Amino acid sequence: MRITTTTALSALALTAGLLATAVTPAAATSAAPLGGYVATFETPGDGETGGTEQFRVQLVERADIDKAFQVLYGRSNEHVNGRIVRTTSPYNPGYTWHLDPNDVTFAAISIELCDGLPSYVGQDWWTSERFCPWAGKVVKMERVRG
Secondary structure (H helix, E strand, O other), X not given: OOOOHHHHHHHHHHXXXXXXXXXXHHHHOOOOOOOOEEEEEEEEOOOOOOOEEEEEEEEOXXXXXXXXXXXXXXXXXOEEEEEEEOOOOOOOOOOOOEEEEEEEEEEOXXXXXXXXXXXXXXXXXXXOOEEXXXXXXXXXXXXXXX
C-alpha cells in the first residue's frame, strides 16, 4: 500500500485537530450550563504593598468561557473587560461590586481608564463604568451548577 506525503500529512492534521478538541474542557459541551462558570482572576498588587489581589467573575456566554480557559491554559494573553455593577454578588465575595455576566469580554487592548486593581474599584475616586485589569490572569475556573 502506497501512502503519499499529502495523505499522511492530512491524516496527521486531522488527528491533531481531534486531540486538541478532546483536551479542551470548554469545548467538551456545546452550550454553557445554566449557571456558566466562575473565573478567578489574579492581579499583581501595587508597588507599595506587593502581593496579589484576586476577584471572581461569573461567565455565562460560551465565547467568554472558552476565552477564559484559553487564558488559564496560557493560550491567550487577553484580559477581562466588564461593566461594573455596584452591588455585592456571591460570585465575587469580599467586594461591593461585581462584573455584569452579560457584559463581559476578553480583549487584547483596553483603554487605560479601566485598568487597575480590584481593590480600587470600590473606592470613591474610581469613576470608570468598566474594569479591565491588564495584568489580571485567570488562575481558576469553577463550573456553576444552575
